[in-house]
Amino acid sequence: MAAGATARAGGRRPGPTTTREAILEAARLLFAARGYDGTTIRGIAGAAGVDPALVHHFFGSKDELFLTVLQVPETVLSQVPALLAGDLEGAGERLTRFFLGLFESPETSAAMLTTLRSAVAQEQAARVLRETITARLFAAVRDLLPDRPELRMTLAMAHLNGLAIGRYVLAVPPLSAMDQDEVVAWVGPAVQRYLTGPSPS
Amino acid sequence: MAAGATARAGGRRPGPTTTREAILEAARLLFAARGYDGTTIRGIAGAAGVDPALVHHFFGSKDELFLTVLQVPETVLSQVPALLAGDLEGAGERLTRFFLGLFESPETSAAMLTTLRSAVAQEQAARVLRETITARLFAAVRDLLPDRPELRMTLAMAHLNGLAIGRYVLAVPPLSAMDQDEVVAWVGPAVQRYLTGPSPS
Numbered sequence: 001m002a003a004g005a006t007a008r009a010g011g012r013r014p015g016p017t018t019t020r021e022a023i024l025e026a027a028r029l030l031f032a033a034r035g036y037d038g039t040t041i042r043g044i045a046g047a048a049g050v051d052p053a054l055v056h057h058f059f060g061s062k063d064e065l066f067l068t069v070l071q072v073p074e075t076v077l078s079q080v081p082a083l084l085a086g087d088l089e090g091a092g093e094r095l096t097r098f099f100l101g102l103f104e105s106p107e108t109s110a111a112m113l114t115t116l117r118s119a120v121a122q123e124q125a126a127r128v129l130r131e132t133i134t135a136r137l138f139a140a141v142r143d144l145l146p147d148r149p150e151l152r153m154t155l156a157m158a159h160l161n162g163l164a165i166g167r168y169v170l171a172v173p174p175l176s177a178m179d180q181d182e183v184v185a186w187v188g189p190a191v192q193r194y195l196t197g198p199s200p201s
Numbered sequence: 202m203a204a205g206a207t208a209r210a211g212g213r214r215p216g217p218t219t220t221r222e223a224i225l226e227a228a229r230l231l232f233a234a235r236g237y238d239g240t241t242i243r244g245i246a247g248a249a250g251v252d253p254a255l256v257h258h259f260f261g262s263k264d265e266l267f268l269t270v271l272q273v274p275e276t277v278l279s280q281v282p283a284l285l286a287g288d289l290e291g292a293g294e295r296l297t298r299f300f301l302g303l304f305e306s307p308e309t310s311a312a313m314l315t316t317l318r319s320a321v322a323q324e325q326a327a328r329v330l331r332e333t334i335t336a337r338l339f340a341a342v343r344d345l346l347p348d349r350p351e352l353r354m355t356l357a358m359a360h361l362n363g364l365a366i367g368r369y370v371l372a373v374p375p376l377s378a379m380d381q382d383e384v385v386a387w388v389g390p391a392v393q394r395y396l397t398g399p400s401p402s
Binding site for chain 2: 116117119120121126129130134148150151154155157158159160161162163165166167169170171172173174175178182185186187189190193194200201
């Protein structure tokens, strides 16, 4: 750890911020190349040229580092409650537009695609995402949605994930060629129904 | 090719049916282990102990073999038009129940999960599935659905894919624990709206 803590002194060795960035960059590359299951803290430390303890110091566990690399918690989890708060009537449209925006913005699109691919193709990644993201999403929406808020949020997110796969991963022509407003006009009402429509039966 | 064509003569060497089965089994294992992108006709032939020409003889191209392994064309493509024909009003519910059934039946669930995982995580597999399955699905529904039939079918399938990922891959509790009837009651109307609801705009 001393290497990281004293790195600024020499003026040439990477300082704490740079070390943190080097670890993040190594993690980004390894998670993308080998997936969650094939990546270890030791491997990331080796690629970044630091001691594994330093990786834990900056990022905690492998799960936490994975989520940091994906940038998902910050962008998605922090904004969803605000999207749902207030006028629930427009929430389906707002959530759909926000989610499409994450895939279409250069800053977040790579992380969103990695999340989607990891979640679907890798068992351990699926576990991490299920346990962390859904738990935090559920807690965030519990008091904002009517009866069965967790099921409503799960159905809305399941729909939006499928939409993202069709539009950005499979890139099926009628869906990938439409502009964002048109997609929102089709999908927003379905998401709205999940969020606030009457429970069936 | 002679090995396959004359195999019955010896009485002990595998006959054409068995050879075909051996190739299929090798393909199934290799596609599952290495994915579409990492699997070659030559590798499949080697694993099955036959000449690569025999693989082409029985199954055509790698794309065709991949689709045969996934059993998708036969099960899905042949039944969707029948599901949509006749009373379109119940089509959303019928399509949702049929799709969930494919993931819950022991005969088709492995193939459906492989399809989903390959489509999302592997670029070449995504291309094969996009070009073949969607083209055949589109042709099948073109005369059965109202305006913009291809977009309607794409939205319905995108939603159902996302549902399958949430229920069977991520296995998010509220969705994975529900019984099939309850899922159909929530999702059927959304699929129905895509198939027959008014176009937005």
